Amino acid sequence: MALSGEFMKNSSMIQARKAASSMRASSFSSSSSIIDQKLSSEPCEESIKQTPAPLPCRPFVKWVGGKRSIIQDLRAIMPPEDSYKNYFEPFVGGGRLFFESAFSSKRSFLSDVNENLIYSYDWVKKDPARLLERLEELKKDHSKESYYEARKEFQYTANQKRQKKEDTLSKAALFIYLNKTCYNGLYRVNSKGEFNVPMGSYKNPSIYDEQNIFNCSKLLQNTEISVKNYRDVKPRKNDFVYLDPPYDEAFAQYNKDGFGKKSQEILFAYIENLDRKGVSLMLSNADTELIRKLYSDKKFYLHSIDSVRSISCKSSQRGKRKELLITNFDD
Numbered sequence: 155m156a157l158s159g160e161f162m163k164n165s166s167m168i169q170a171r172k173a174a175s176s177m178r179a180s181s182f183s184s185s186s187s188i189i190d191q192k193l194s195s196e197p198c199e200e201s202i203k204q205t206p207a208p209l210p211c212r213p214f215v216k217w218v219g220g221k222r223s224i225i226q227d228l229r230a231i232m233p234p235e236d237s238y239k240n241y242f243e244p245f246v247g248g249g250r251l252f253f254e255s256a257f258s259s260k261r262s263f264l265s266d267v268n269e270n271l272i273y274s275y276d277w278v279k280k281d282p283a284r285l286l287e288r289l290e291e292l293k294k295d296h297s298k299e300s301y302y303e304a305r306k307e308f309q310y311t312a313n314q315k316r317q318k319k320e321d322t323l324s325k326a327a328l329f330i331y332l333n334k335t336c337y338n339g340l341y342r343v344n345s346k347g348e349f350n351v352p353m354g355s356y357k358n359p360s361i362y363d364e365q366n367i368f369n370c371s372k373l374l375q376n377t378e379i380s381v382k383n384y385r386d387v388k389p390r391k392n393d394f395v396y397l398d399p400p401y402d403e404a405f406a407q408y409n410k411d412g413f414g415k416k417s418q419e420i421l422f423a424y425i426e427n428l429d430r431k432g433v434s435l436m437l438s439n440a441d442t443e444l445i446r447k448l449y450s451d452k453k454f455y456l457h458s459i460d461s462v463r464s465i466s467c468k469s470s471q472r473g474k475r476k477e478l479l480i481t482n483f484d485d
């Protein structure tokens with residue numbers, strides 16, 4: 155009896171969610187018909203009043219190196235939305251700047267080398283209701299045992315090259331579940347590329363916020379999302395690129411290749427090339443000797459800002475630190 159009661163509760167929640175999802179979908183299409191109406195005729199006051207404001211969004215994953223503590227600086231320094239063509243984020247991670255900018259009409263290109271992260275963006279974009287069903291199941295079963303079982307399942311498929319559509323849905327859900335229940339939201343892999351973070355000590359981890367996932371989904375509709383090395387990202391003249399690589403002298407084990415001094419130099423050569431092509435760019439990095447030296451040319455503008463660092467075992471390295479925001483335009 156208890157089991158069937160539980161099943162009823164979950165299936166009716168899922169039905170309610172599906173209904174809510176299709177209601178939202180129809181409200182999306184009604185907003186686009188308002189936009190169509192605006193394009194096809196003179197704007198009337200009524201349609202302007204009804205045009206929806208961008209939805210409030212925040213990242214749906216926790217991300218080491220996420221930009222919460224410096225988001226105001228980033229927003230203040232980045233160029234205004236109407237001054238460039240397309241928006242690019244080739245180290246997207248949790249995508250704090252993208253989500254909080256809530257672009258109203260900008261075409262955006264988001265990418266990262268972490269394919270499991272990108273599967274989760276993909277499912278948030280194309281079918282948030284199905285992703286939420288899986289997340290609800292994982293949340294319901296959450297325990298220490300389930301965490302380590304989920305981690306094993308996730309690792310098992312971690313290096314499989316060919317993914318069926320259903321597999322990518324499971325991986326996306328497992329990825330978000332592990333991210334929200336592991337130690338500090340850390341994504342760290344061993345030399346075989348397997349996720350190896352232990353469970354965090356949360357009493358009641360918040361695994362997802364349904365409304366936020368639907369809002370993120372709506373915002374992602376005008377984006378292209380891909381698994382890519384940043385070097386394969388090719389913005390053009392008058393596009394704007396925000397680059398947020400692993401920082402110099404900081405945590406860099408996002409993937410098995412790491413990101414050392416040599417990688418910072420290769421990135422610098424890529425950035426110089428973007429600058430030559432007439433792309434506007436903004437880079438965040440640590441305020442270190444190497445970074446200052448690389449970007450010392452007067453075509454780059456260096457802004458020094460304070461941020462809070464949380465991932466470090468050494469207490470001497472936690473707390474405030476200096477960061478650099480580097481642009482090739484004057485604000």
Ligand SMILES: C[S@@+](CC[C@H](N)C(=O)[O-])C[C@H]1O[C@@H](n2cnc3c(N)ncnc32)[C@H](O)[C@@H]1O
Pocket residue numbers: 217218219220221222244245246247248249250251265266267268382383384385398399400401408409413
């Ligand atoms: C500092 S984090 C980005 C944080 C993000 N801005 C946020 O708000 O959460 C750096 C990201 O770079 C990605 N990354 C590392 N090496 C990369 C590469 N060669 N090409 C593309 N992405 C890479 C990592 O997977 C990680 O998500």
